[in-house]
Every structure is written in C-alpha cells, then in structure tokens.
Amino acid sequence: MSIDTETARKVAKLARIRVEDDALPALAQEFNAILGFIEQLNEVDVDGVEPMTSVTPQRLKRRDDVVTDGHQQDKVLANAPDAREGFFAVPKVVE
Amino acid sequence: MMTELTKLTIAAARDALRKGDVTSAELTQACLTAIDGADALNAFVHKTPEVAMAQAKSADDRGYADAPGLQGIPLGIKDLFCTKGVASQAASRILDGFRPEYESTVTSQLFDRGAVMLGKLNMDEFAMGSSNETSVYGDAVNPWRVDENLTPGGSSGGSAAAVAADLCLGATGTDTGGSIRQPAAFTGITGVKPTYGRVSRWGIVAFASSLDQAGPMTKDVRDAAIMLEAMCGHDPKDSTSADLAVPDFEAMLTGDIKGKTIGIPAEYRMDGMPDAIEKLWSEGAEMLRDAGAKIVDISLPHTKYALPAYYVIAPAEASSNLARYDGVRFGHRAKLEQGDGITEMYEKTRAEGFGPEVQRRVMVGTYVLSAGFYDAYYNRARKVRALIKQDFDTVFEDGVDAILTPATPSAAFPLGSMADTDPIQMYLNDVFTVTVNLAGLPGVAVPTGQDARGLPLGLQLIGRPWEEGDLLNVAYSLERAAGFVGKPAKWW
Numbered sequence: 001m002s003i004d005t006e007t008a009r010k011v012a013k014l015a016r017i018r019v020e021d022d023a024l025p026a027l028a029q030e031f032n033a034i035l036g037f038i039e040q041l042n043e044v045d046v047d048g049v050e051p052m053t054s055v056t057p058q059r060l061k062r063r064d065d066v067v068t069d070g071h072q073q074d075k076v077l078a079n080a081p082d083a084r085e086g087f088f089a090v091p092k093v094v095e
Numbered sequence: 096m097m098t099e100l101t102k103l104t105i106a107a108a109r110d111a112l113r114k115g116d117v118t119s120a121e122l123t124q125a126c127l128t129a130i131d132g133a134d135a136l137n138a139f140v141h142k143t144p145e146v147a148m149a150q151a152k153s154a155d156d157r158g159y160a161d162a163p164g165l166q167g168i169p170l171g172i173k174d175l176f177c178t179k180g181v182a183s184q185a186a187s188r189i190l191d192g193f194r195p196e197y198e199s200t201v202t203s204q205l206f207d208r209g210a211v212m213l214g215k216l217n218m219d220e221f222a223m224g225s226s227n228e229t230s231v232y233g234d235a236v237n238p239w240r241v242d243e244n245l246t247p248g249g250s251s252g253g254s255a256a257a258v259a260a261d262l263c264l265g266a267t268g269t270d271t272g273g274s275i276r277q278p279a280a281f282t283g284i285t286g287v288k289p290t291y292g293r294v295s296r297w298g299i300v301a302f303a304s305s306l307d308q309a310g311p312m313t314k315d316v317r318d319a320a321i322m323l324e325a326m327c328g329h330d331p332k333d334s335t336s337a338d339l340a341v342p343d344f345e346a347m348l349t350g351d352i353k354g355k356t357i358g359i360p361a362e363y364r365m366d367g368m369p370d371a372i373e374k375l376w377s378e379g380a381e382m383l384r385d386a387g388a389k390i391v392d393i394s395l396p397h398t399k400y401a402l403p404a405y406y407v408i409a410p411a412e413a414s415s416n417l418a419r420y421d422g423v424r425f426g427h428r429a430k431l432e433q434g435d436g437i438t439e440m441y442e443k444t445r446a447e448g449f450g451p452e453v454q455r456r457v458m459v460g461t462y463v464l465s466a467g468f469y470d471a472y473y474n475r476a477r478k479v480r481a482l483i484k485q486d487f488d489t490v491f492e493d494g495v496d497a498i499l500t501p502a503t504p505s506a507a508f509p510l511g512s513m514a515d516t517d518p519i520q521m522y523l524n525d526v527f528t529v530t531v532n533l534a535g536l537p538g539v540a541v542p543t544g545q546d547a548r549g550l551p552l553g554l555q556l557i558g559r560p561w562e563e564g565d566l567l568n569v570a571y572s573l574e575r576a577a578g579f580v581g582k583p584a585k586w587w
Contacts, residue, residue, distance in 0.1 A: 003462075015414065015461040016421070017454050018442035027458075033517045034459055040403045041475050044482065051477030055291050055305060055484065055535030056560065060334050075196040081428035088423050093437050 003031040100125035101261040105168050105318040106345075108264055112167050113159045119167030122264075123151035123211050126169045129262045130213060135587040138247075138257040140174060140232040141182045141215040150211040157209070164321045164345075166209025171257045171266040174215045175222055176202050176309075177298040181212075185300040186230040187220045189448025190426040199298025200330045201267060201309050208325050213263050217253025220450045221417065222274055222302045225524035226513065227252025229452045234510050237282055238583035241548045245507040248278030248524075254312045255282040259583060265313040265322050269299060271306045272405055273528030276540035279312055280502035280553030283542040283581055285319045285574070286312045287567070288528075290560045291535035292337035295330030303412035304335075306405075306532040316541065316571040320344035323563060339561060347564035348571045353387030355569060358495040362398035363527060365504060371546040372501045379499055379543055379554045382576035383569070393495060395486040400479050401530040402522060407463050407476035408533075413453075414460030420448060455518065484534040491559050497569045500527050502540040502553035527555060537563045539570045543577035551581055 003011075008028040012019040019027060073086055082089040100122050103111065111117045127147060130139050147169060154167035177183045177195035184190035202212070217235040219227055226246040227235040237247040238260035247256040251268030255278035258266050268275040270288035279286025287310040294309045301307065311322035324345065329338040359380055364373075384390050422428035422444030429443035449457065463472035490498070504526055513521050531538040537560070540553045554573065558566030 008458075011458050011462045011465070014465060015454075015458045016418075016438070016441040016445055017449065017458065018439075018446035019454075027455075030455060030518065031459065031462065033519060034406060034455075035462075037519050037522075038403045038407055038463075038472065038476075041400060041407070041472075041479055044397065044400055044475075044479050046475060046478040046482070049478040049481050051474050052481040052484065053477075054335075055480075055533075056335075056337065058292065058337060061331070061338065063331070072196075076424075078196055079193050079425035081422060081426070090423055091431060091435060091437050091440055 003028045003035065101129045103264060104314050105165070105264050105321050108168055109164050113162070119151040119154040119211060120148065122167065123147050123169045123213070126213050126263050133260055133262055133587050136236045136238060136256050136260055137233055138217055138235050138253040138260065138262060139171065139214040140217045140253065143181055143212055143214045146181065147211050147213050150206070154209045154211065163208040163325070165205060165325050167211065168264050169211040169213050170205065171213050171216045171254060171263040172202060173251055173254050173267050173269060174218050175269050175300045176267060177300070178202055178212065178215065182215060183300070185221050186218045186232055187448065187450070187453065188231045188427055189420045189445070193426050197298060200295035200332060201299065201326050204328065205325055210325070216257055216266060219250035219252065220453050221300065221413070222250035222269055222271055223413070223452050223456055224249040225273070225277060225521050226510070228510065229450050231450065236510065237507050238587065239282060239507060239550055240583065240586055241550065244510045246281065246510050248281035248507065250274040251278045251312060255279055255284060258282070258284045258312050258314060260587070265311060265318055267309060267326070268312045269307060269309045270532065271302050271409060272532050273525035275310050275312060276528045276538055276555055277503050277524055279540040280542065280551070281507040283551030283579065284312060284314060285316050285539065285541055285570070286310065287319045287323055287539045287563070288531060288537065289323065289327065289563055290537045292335050293327050293537070293561070293563065295328070295333040295336045297330055297332040301416040303409040304416060305412060306409060316567055316574045317345060317348060319539070320348055320567050337561070342564045344564050344567055347568050349568060350572050350575055352383065352569050352572045355388045355496045356494050357383050357388045357390050357569070358393035358490050358498045359390060360393050360395045360398065360498060360500060362395050363500045365526065369505060371552060372504065375544045375552050375554060376499070376501050379573060379577070382573055383499065386572045386576060391495065393490045393498070395490065395530070397479065397482045397486050398530060401483055401533055402526060404476040404479040404483065405525070405529045405533060406459070406522060407472050408480060410456040410460030411464050411473050412460070414457045414464060417453070417457050420445065452518070480533050483530055487534045487536060496559070497566055498557040500555045500557065502527060502555040506546045506550035506552055531557050536560060537566050539566060541570045541574050541577070542579040542581070543573065544579065545581055551579070
C-alpha cells in the first residue's frame with residue numbers, strides 16, 4: 001500500500017488539519033515510511049485471534065444512570081477562546 | 096545546607112520532617128532556589144512558588160506526628176496533569192493559556208497526602224516523543240552531559256531531568272510506550288509504569304487511553320514505592336480504574352528474592368545492541384542470581400511486532416482523543432479570515448496548534464481507522480496485541496515471577512542528533528518498553544550502570560499484573576546489588 005499526494009490530502013482533510021499543497025508530497029513520503037514499518041504485522045498469523053478490547057479481564061463498573069454533576073456553566077466556559085451570553089461562540093455553521 | 100536538602104530522598108526527607116530536623120518550608124525553598132538556578136535544563140516550564148510555599152506552610156502547621164509519608168515533600172508535576180488554576184498544556188501550543196477548573200485524581204491524591212507542588216514539568220507534546228524535542232517549550236536538557244547537551248529522554252523528559260538534577264524530591268510521569276522508563280534510564284533514576292488500571296487517568300490529558308498510565312519518577316526504589324502507593328487506587332471517575340486494595344508497597348521491600356524466578360527473554364537480544372547494554376543485562380541477571388533468584392531463559396515470540404502494533408493502536412486512539420482540540424472549548428483558536436467557516440476554523444486551529452509529530456500521528460491514526468483500512472491495520476494490530484499479551488501470560492503461568500530486560504537500546508543521545516532521520520528511528524527507542532504497555536503490565540526501570548563515557552544505563556523489570564509490590568522488591572534487590580550512586584556533575 002502506497003500513499004500518494006491525493007490520499008495525503010484526503011487524510012489531512014479527515015483529520016481537520018490544514019496542510020499546504022507544497023507540503024503534501026513530503027507528508028505522503030512520511031506516511032509511507034510509517035506504513036511500511038507497520039506492514040510487518042502482515043507476517044503474523046492472526047487466524048482465529050480475537051482483537052483485544054480490554055487489556056485487563058476486569059468488567060467495567062456500572063453505576064445508576066443519574067445526573068451526578070452540573071450547574072457549572074461559568075467553569076465550563078472559563079477556558080473558551082470565545083464565549084458569549086453563556087454559550088461557546090463559533091463562526092456561522094449554517095447559511 | 097540549603098542545596099544539600101534538595102539531594103534528599105523522599106524517605107530521608109520524611110524521616111527528617113518527622114524528627115523535626117527540617118521543615119517543609121525549608122525543603123521547598125531549597126528546591127525553588129535550585130529550580131531558579133537550573134533554567135538551562137528547561138525542566139520546570141511553569142513554576143508555582145506561591146502554591147508550593149502555601150502547601151509547605153500548611154504541611155508544617157499540621158505537624159508530622161501521624162502524617163502520611165508524602166506530607167511536606169516537594170514534587171514536580173508533569174505538564175500532562177490537569178492542575179486547578181495552574182497552566183496545564185501538555186507542552187502543546189493548542190492548549191496555550193489553558194488553566195483547568197479541576198484537579199486530576201493523581202494530583203488530588205498527592206495533595207490530600209500533603210505533597211507540595213513546585214511547578215509543571217517539560218515533556219514531549221501530548222507525550223508523543225522519546226527525546227523531549229517535540230515540546231512547545233523547547234528541549235528539556237539532560238543534567239548528564241558529555242561534550243554536548245543530551246536528551247533526558249521522553250516523553251517525561253522534564254520529570255527525569257528535574258529528579259536527576261535534584262530540583263525536586265520526586266516527580267510524576269506518564270507512560271504510554273516507555274515515557275517513564277526510557278527517560279528514567281537516560282538520567283540514572285527510577286521510574287515505574289504501574290499495571291493498566293492501577294492509577295486513575297482522570298484529569299490527565301489523554302494520548303492513547305488503552306495504554307496510558309501515570310507513575311512515579313524518583314531517586315530510588317523506596318521512594319518509588321512511597322509515591323506509587325499515594326498515586327494508586329480506585330477512582331469512580333475512570334471506568335478502567337481497578338477496584339483493588341493498594342498494598343503498602345514500601346513494607347514489601349524486604350530485599351529477599353530467594354526462590355523467585357526471573358525470565359530472560361531471548362527476543363530482547365537485538366541485532367547491533369551495544370556491548371555496554373549487553374554487559375549490563377548479563378551482569379544484572381548475575382546480581383539477581385547471587386541474591387537467590389532462579390534465572391531462566393524464556394521466549395516472548397511476538398516481541399518484534401510490538402512496535403508496529405503500537406504505531407497503529409496509539410495513533411488511532413490519539414486521533415480520537417485529540418479530536419477535542421477544535422478551538423471551541425479551550426486553548427488556542429486560529430485567527431480567521433473574512434468568510435472562513437467552522438471547517439476552516441478547525442483546520443487552521445489544528446495546523447497552528449499541533450506540532451509536526453502530533454500532526455503526523457493524528458493523521459496516521461485517522462488513516463488506519465478510515466473506511467477500508469480499519470480491518471487491515473487497526474483490527475490486525477489489536478489481534479497482534481492479544482498475541483503479545485498471551486506471550487506474557489504464558490511465561491507467567493510457567494512460573495516466572497519477573498522478567499529482566501534492558502530499559503533502552505542505548506544511553507542518552509545528543510539533542511538534535513535524530514533531526515534528519517526518519518521518524519521510525521526515534522520510535523525504536525521504545526523497543527524494550529512498549530510491549531509492557533500493550534500487555535498492560537507493571538514495569539520499572541532501575542539504574543544499574545554507566546557506559547564508557549560515564550552516562551547512566553538502566554535495566555527494566557516487568558512484573559505480573561497487579562503485583563507491583565513484588566516487582567518493586569525485585570527492583571530493590573537489583574538496586575542494592577548494583578549500588579548505582581552516580582550523579583551528574585553540576586554544569587547548569
């Protein structure tokens with residue numbers, strides 16, 4: 001599997017990271033080096049092996065489905081780059 | 096006297112505090128002075144002298160009669176831990192200005208036990224790196240130096256440099272693929288990665304949630320035991336945290352390892368391994384044998400595939416975890432042009448806010464999780480991970496109590512020396528440590544020797560799940576036999 005400039009552009013888009021056009025060929029080359037390294041995994045016989053979902057056999061704890069926290073609007077908004085009238089502010093989303 | 100105070104171990108300082116020979120205010124002031132004189136190391140990136148002196152005074156006021164072991168002990172905190180009201184930015188530009196409204200569980204537990212925070216410590220951005228060179232704060236520098244500045248390792252490079260240079264008595268670190276153990280080995284200190292689930296991850300900036308664990312970085316094994324106990328414990332706010340009793344790890348340090356079985360894995364003997372590492376390893380095995388342990392050869396056949404599996408799983412989880420940095424709720428937001436919409440805001444913010452290594456890993460993670468490649472990469476890596484864990488399960492079932500390996504493939508290397516190599520060369524630093532994260536096991540790096548240039552080298556011990564106490568006891572025995580007392584000559 002080899003990644004071309006177009007695939008690199010697509011991946012950057014999916015990751016929501018702006019990459020300038022002139023940086024794409026170098027990025028594709030780096031991806032290829034890393035994926036080449038990862039390709040070693042194809043040597044392993046994984047027939048009948050379940051993909052790991054949890055590294056410890058413990059069952060996740062459950063709790064009652066009730067509200068345990070809240071009423072902290074000022075704290076939630078305290079670190080926002082742009083907060084107005086109790087909301088996070090962002091550029092216009094819908095036309 | 097003032098500079099000597101910073102050289103104390105946690106255990107020695109605790110005893111001095113209890114006897115009334117010293118106050119926390121004196122200890123803390125000595126550390127703050129040492130920190131101010133060590134800017135060349137770039138270890139402390141946010142100093143918190145006011146917080147520290149207030150905590151020290153409070154500890155002294157309460158007295159030490161029945162105090163917890165950490166009361167009044169000045170520590171450094173890795174920048175990855177959220178600390179209330181104090182900058183916590185994971186060494187990333189994207190969290191510039193972020194001051195959490197809450198305290199991580201680990202730091203809460205440390206402060207509840209009376210520990211003092213001196214400040215926040217340098218690290219690789221989002222803990223992604225093995226040399227502390229991806230930090231927005233610039234490189235942390237190893238106090239051990241030969242002709243030129245060396246890396247303290249990464250990602251917990253600031254923690255390692257600060258402890259090795261006696262700027263603090265101990266520090267917190269986090270370890271996703273070796274980020275506690277590799278820097279500990281590079282700086283001649285002790286570092287513990289606990290069993291996955293031992294220490295709450297709540298309030299620690301997430302990198303790869305199925306691999307991340309916090310742990311102590313200290314001057315010796317006893318201090319690691321003291322600090323680890325304070326960090327461990329069940330936390331309802333982390334659903335993966337284990338509801339198990341935390342033993343008195345320090346009380347388990349008897350130094351008696353007679354009858355223990357120590358495994359030496361054949362697959363960790365890498366091609367081109369430096370002679371110094373080879374020698375260190377066989378000497379370490381001899382020391383444990385002399386202490387009464389049985390040394391056996393073991394096989395962990397899937398070792399070779401650990402790094403490739405890691406470089407699928409860790410970036411995949413990182414790409415999900417780091418999706419939250421979008422310029423909306425916290426941290427940096429890019430300046431927008433007229434007409435820019437929400438997508439431009441995300442893309443510009445993340446391009447400006449993330450450094451090159453973080454961008455690379457987020458995009459690799461995005462790729463391996465994308466439609467059409469999920470099975471080929473992500474699911475395959477998770478299957479290989481299951482086989483890697485099975486390798487360990489098998490040797491433990493066969494009666495092995497702990498596994499001895501080198502901690503790193505080399506001593507600390509010069510800062511900048513890896514700049515022109517491809518990223519894989521840097522990833523190879525974690526070749527001996529990354530298996531432990533994939534299998535969720537506890538591991539400890541212990542300094543046991545020095546190379547021809549006098550740089551510290553460490554060995555790693557890997558233990559059974561939840562058996563940190565036994566593991567630390569083996570490490571204690573190794574530490575005593577090795578008698579490593581090296582300290583970097585002060586040049587900073």
